[in-house]
Amino acid sequence: xxxxxxxxxxxxxxxxxxxxxxxxxxxxxxxxxxxxxxxxxxxxxxxxxxxxxxxxxxxxxxxxxxxxxxxxxxxxxxxxxxxxxxxxxxxxxxxxxxxxxxxxxxxxxxxxxxxxxxxxxxxxxxxxxxxxxxxxxxxxxxxxxxxxxxxxxxxxxxxxxxxxxxxxxxxxxxxx
Numbered sequence: 028x029x030x031x032x033x034x035x036x037x038x039x040x041x042x043x044x045x046x047x048x049x050x051x052x053x054x055x056x057x058x059x060x061x062x063x064x065x066x067x068x069x070x071x072x073x074x075x076x077x078x079x080x081x082x083x084x085x086x087x088x089x090x091x092x093x094x095x096x097x098x099x100x101x102x103x104x105x106x107x108x109x110x111x112x113x114x115x116x117x118x119x120x121x122x123x124x125x126x127x128x129x130x131x132x133x134x135x136x137x138x139x140x141x142x143x144x145x146x147x148x149x150x151x152x153x154x155x156x157x158x159x160x161x162x163x164x165x166x167x168x169x170x171x172x173x174x175x176x177x178x179x180x181x182x183x184x185x186x187x188x189x190x191x192x193x194x195x196x197x198x199x200x201x202x203x
Contacts, residue, residue: 031087031164031195037102037110038084041091041134044112046081049129050074050093057123060138062103062146073098073147074126083151085163086194090151097149105142111135155194164195 053074055067077094084090089102089110102110111119114132118125122135124145136145148154162171175192176183188197 033109034084034087034089034104034195035165037104038082038089040110040112041079041089042082045091045126045128045134046079049076049078050126051076051129052127054118054125054127055123056125057141059141060123060136060143060145062144065147070124070145070147074100079126085151085155086160086190088151088154088160088194090148090154099148099151099154101146101148101151101154102136103144105138105140105144107140108136108138108143111137159191160194161190161192162194164193167193 053067053071055061055070058067061067061070074093077098079091079093079100080095081092082090083092083099087103089104091100091102092098093100102108111122111134112132113119113135118133118135119137121137121139123138123141124136126134128134136143161167161175167175172193176186179186179192184197186192
C-alpha cells in the first residue's frame with residue numbers, strides 16, 4: 028500500500044518530470060480506474076492540448092492542475108498504485124491511465140490490483156472538503172493533532188487510521 032512518503036514522492040515525480048509538457052493524448056486502458064463515471068473520451072477532451080501546471084498533495088491524494096483553468100487531476104493510489112514517467116518505449120504493465128506528451132514519453136498511472144482511482148475535480152480544497160478529509164498528517168502540528176482526537180471514542184489506532192481525523196496515516200480507501 029502506498030504510504031504518505033510514497034505519495035510525497037509521486038507528487039514530486041509529477042512536478043519534476045511532467046509539468047509544463049503539452050499533453051497530446053490520453054489512453055485509458057481500463058475505465059474502472061476513472062472515478063465518478065468519467066468516460067475516457069471526456070477524460071481525453073479535458074486534458075488534450077493542455078499542460079500540467081502545478082501539483083499538490085493532501086493525505087494520500089496527489090493533485091495536478093491542468094491548463095490555466097481550475098481543473099485538477101486527483102490521484103488516489105489504492106493498495107498498489109504508483110506513477111511512473113516513461114521517457115522512451117512502451118508503458119509499464121498495468122499502466123491503466125496514460126498521459127502522452129508532445130515532446131515524447133508519457134506519464135503512466137500504474138495499478139495492478141485496480142484499487143486506485145483518477146478523477147477530474149475543480150480544486151483540491153473543494154475535494155478535501157467534499158470528502159471530509161482531516162488535516163494533512165505532514166502539516167498538522169501537535170495542537171491540531173490532539174484537537175482532532177479530542178472527544179472521539181474508540182481505539183487510538185482506529186482514530187489514526189480514520190482519514191477524516193488525520194489524512195495520510197495508515198490504510199485508506201478512496202473516498203467515493
